[in-house]
Amino acid sequence: MRNELLNRAIFLINYARRLAESGYLDISREVVKLGLTYSSKGRVRLPLEVKRSFCRKCYVPLIIGKTETRRIRRGYIVRTCNLCGWKRKYPVRNLRGKIP
Numbered sequence: 700m701r702n703e704l705l706n707r708a709i710f711l712i713n714y715a716r717r718l719a720e721s722g723y724l725d726i727s728r729e730v731v732k733l734g735l736t737y738s739s740k741g742r743v744r745l746p747l748e749v750k751r752s753f754c755r756k757c758y759v760p761l762i763i764g765k766t767e768t769r770r771i772r773r774g775y776i777v778r779t780c781n782l783c784g785w786k787r788k789y790p791v792r793n794l795r796g797k798i799p
């Protein structure tokens with residue numbers, strides 16, 4: 700049951716990403732939120748790269764050059780959501796595979 704909910708959550712969030720890539724930003728946000736309700740109902744933890752694939756504030760899938768601006772500054776990757784201005788820093792070290 701748990702795995703089932705987790706799989707659905709991941710499927711929805713990946714699907715939201717494709718919607719956002721096609722320009723359907725509002726719908727993609729709703730699909731991300733739906734995916735998150737699945738993961739919280741099942742009390743399952745989303746894999747890090749999935750959790751980091753959308754904006755934590757406005758839930759839009761983050762796509763570089765479209766909804767996300769990414770800069771590297773003094774050993775950190777700085778990600779900015781182009782829609783709501785949400786920012787997050789990650790150290791560059793040991794980052795491989797942990798953000799999409």
Ligand SMILES: [Zn+2]
Nearest residue numbers: 754757780783
């Ligand atoms: Zn945002």
